[in-house]
Amino acid sequence: MSFFHFVRETFQFIMENLLDILVVTLAWLVLLVPVITMPGATMALFHFARQGCLRGNTQLRDFVDGLKRYFWRGWLIVVPYALLILLLAYDIAFFLSSERPTLRLLASVPMAIFSLLLILQSYAFVFFVRENGAVWTSVKRAFLLVASHIFFSLALLLLTLLYFLGLYVTRIGLAIIFVGPVAVAQTKGVQHLLMAGGIEF
Secondary structure, three states: OOHHHHHHHHHHHHHHOHHHHHHHHHHHHHHHOOHHHHHHHHHHHHHHHHHHHHHOOOOHHHHHHHHHHHOOOOHHHHHHHHHHHHHHHHHHHHHHOOOOHHHHHHOHHHHHHHHHHHHHHHHHHHHHHHOOOOHHHHHHHHHHHHHHOHHHHHHHHHHHHHHHHHHHHHOOOOOOOOOHHHHHHHHHHHHHHHHHOOOOO
16 A cells, blocks of 8 residues: 555545544643643543554544553653653754854754654554553564654655644644644554554554
């Protein structure tokens, strides 16, 4: 199956289950307010997406089940990931703001790590749910999937960034629908690559 077929299939799945995806995304946004629920809600979103992809249709109760399952375990991957992203973003800004060319050149190091983390995130959260909260296994499997399907992974990341850019430019649904479809697309991406390799999703 080509990447374009994957995009078409994912878009069709999202449109068929749009109401559930919107409701779950709104629930996720509400649960971002009390910070303590943010990691669990994020992983519950990916649990919801995975169960939907396995079943062929989404169910709102999967989000609730995921929230119960990953309320605390979600901290194991979401918080370190977020802190790394913030730290790298600070390092990049620091080096680029320097007047010395050598220091500005050093910005390429955190930029490279930042880019790798963005690519890995496309799969890491999906694997965290698939592997029932095993952080190291999830990151390792995400890295191996990226390494073995680099062009697909880059295309998926580009699609995600274009989606965010489209929401920003058009101002359509920026605060409402921005994360649900992304979680579904990333989950569909892992499902597609594993099934293409004859591995159970």
